[in-house]
Amino acid sequence: MxxxxxxxxxxxxxxxxxxxxxxxxxxxxxxxxxxxxxxxxxxxxxxxxxxxxxxxxxxxxxxxxxxxxxxxxxxxxxxxxxxxxxxxxxxxxxxxxxxxxxxxxxxxxxxxxxxxxxxxxxxxxxxxxxxxxxxxxxxxxxxxxxxxxxxxxxxxxxxxxxxxxxxxxxxxxxxxxxxxxxxxxxxxxxxxxxGTARPSAVPQRGSRSSAAEVWALLRHHRAIRALMIANALLSLTLGGMKAFVVLWLTEGLGKSMKFIAGAMTVVAVGALLGALVSGQLADRHGAARVLARTLVVFGLGLVLPAFSSSTMLLGAELPLIAFCGGAASTLPYAIVMQRMPARSHGAAAGLFDVSGGVGTLLGPALTGAAIDLLRPLFASTQGYAAMWLVLSASTLASVAMLRRARSG
CATH class of the missing domain: 1.20.1250.20 (MFS general substrate transporter like domains)
Structure with a gap:
């Protein structure tokens, strides 16, 4: 602590x-x-x-x-x-x-x-x-x-x-x-x-290109590699969820738009609270520790909608999923900030955005493929419940990469 x-x-x-x-x-x-x-x-x-x-x-x-x-x-x-x-x-x-x-x-x-x-x-x-x-x-x-x-x-x-x-x-x-x-x-x-004091200039060794700087980050910093993979996996989770959660509610569970509007309000408030509280906890207990524990709860919680369409369960779980999602979208860069070399803040930030882009591209594609392939097993929701298996797996896999980054 x-x-x-x-x-x-x-x-x-x-x-x-x-x-x-x-x-x-x-x-x-x-x-x-x-x-x-x-x-x-x-x-x-x-x-x-x-x-x-x-x-x-x-x-x-x-x-x-x-x-x-x-x-x-x-x-x-x-x-x-x-x-x-x-x-x-x-x-x-x-x-x-x-x-x-x-x-x-x-x-x-x-x-x-x-x-x-x-x-x-x-x-x-x-x-x-x-x-x-x-x-x-x-x-x-x-x-x-x-x-x-x-x-x-x-x-x-x-x-x-x-x-x-x-x-x-x-x-x-x-x-x-x-x-x-x-x-x-x-x-x-x-x-x-x-009028704010500018950060001290960090000497640049030679005139390395952006690509060379990024390659050096990936080659020499195991923790950076692991964090980028973890961020891609989290972005996969969030991207897949954004792409299909409304279809899961409407076509899979038959919920009304009024219900969805209420659910989205709960999600927005929960995510906002997750961002606020997780940031405060991260400075007290360490961002990697807080995020890893949050993601374990998040990943396990994402499994439940795959096997239950209970409105009562959904109502109880939705605020928790939203809270954890807010933390998942907030803390990864705080961890990267603590690991990036002083001379490569921009390169590391760019690499972080690229890793997120990879996950954002893969999330809807893999989630959609799972819905199509597993539709016979989840016929009651027209296959949409299968999305939660993909999202849970990617979230829990990101925890393993976070632990590798902490030991790297």
Whole structure:
């Protein structure tokens, strides 16, 4: 157990709130795209595969951009610092792309605008994550990610609950709100960091490329390798759950949309509490220990819906699953912060985003395959109960990788 101050100083609280502010806009904008872009795209094509490819472009960009940008942000230096210029340059691009998407007159134009959004988003993300490692003491890493997780969960919940209402009022409105939130959060961070002491420059040995820096991280740091695999497995769990949980409720269990709306509210509140509480516990007991124990509960809990469709069981378990899911999306980067070399904050942040992208791509694919293959065994839910076996297995496998990282 490590000692942790119960109260943050005013300067620490201000820093963590500033760093967390862009999280709302990032989460809101990405959720608006993934949730409501298909509504717009259906006006141009009836092909579900085409719509899926349009939304799924996120995964492809996530595999290519963060590695290069993260390493690049380790090597550049300006009067604004190493990371902030990337945020200043890409937030307006992402905001403009968001604002233009609902105004597109054809599917190819929309696809170009979506590509520019994803490219700007992932160019923003790795330097933004690296700022945490640059500026936040390791003793505050859990609470820092907890506060960032709260902003992200608020953005996610706002998009899911309010996005549809805004879409009904005026189709461009949710995109404009998301763009404004991203610009505002970025402006607050950039302006708030003025006058903040910049982290000491870390000498760079030679002129290693981003790819070489990432390879060195994977080759020489066993803990980093294990953490990236663990993050991919957790992203697989969360990605598969997001893709099929509503279908499980509607087609598998026959629940009404009113029931689903209530369930999503419980999930949003539970995930927000999970982000907040897990961050505080991580700084007191260690992020890896807290996450590993949470994931054991999470993984075992995910097995139960595979074998029971009881509404009473679901009502009792849903808050726990949501709470653990909030912790699972909050603490992994806090652990990475504690393991990354000082000279490679950006490269490690980019690698973290890529590992998450791999899981996000694999999650829906593997979960969907399990639903199709095991449908005869889970006929009462049209196969959807099989999803929980995949999600439980990936979660418990991530615990093994976390333990390897702790011993590495």
């Amino acid at each position: 490590r000692p942790a101050r119960a109260q943050l100083s005013s300067a620490e609280r201000r820093l963590l709130l500033l760093l967390g502010a862009p999280g709302l806009g990032l989460s809101l904008s990405l959720t608006v795209i993934s949730t409501y872009l298909p509504v717009l795209a259906r006006g141009f094509t009836g092909s579900r595969a085409g719509i899926g490819a349009l939304v799924g472009g996120e995964g492809l960009v996530a595999l290519l951009v963060p590695l290069w940008i993260g390493g690049l942000s380790d090597r550049v230096d300006t009067r604004f610092g190493r990371r902030v210029p990337f945020l200043m340059a890409t937030a307006p691009v992402a905001a403009v792309a968001l604002a233009l998407i609902p105004l597109a007159r054809s599917l190819p134009v929309m696809a170009v605008e979506v590509f520019f959004f994803y490219a700007a988003y992932f160019t923003y993300l790795a330097p933004y994550r690296a700022l945490y490692a640059d500026l936040v003491p390791l003793s505050l890493s859990g609470r820092a990610q907890g506060i960032q997780g709260i902003f992200s969960q608020v953005g996610l919940g706002s998009a899911l609950v309010g996005g549809g209402l805004l879409l009904e009022l005026w189709r461009p409105l949710p995109y404009l709100v998301a763009a404004a939130a991203l610009l505002l959060g970025t402006a607050l961070l950039v302006l708030g960091l003025r």
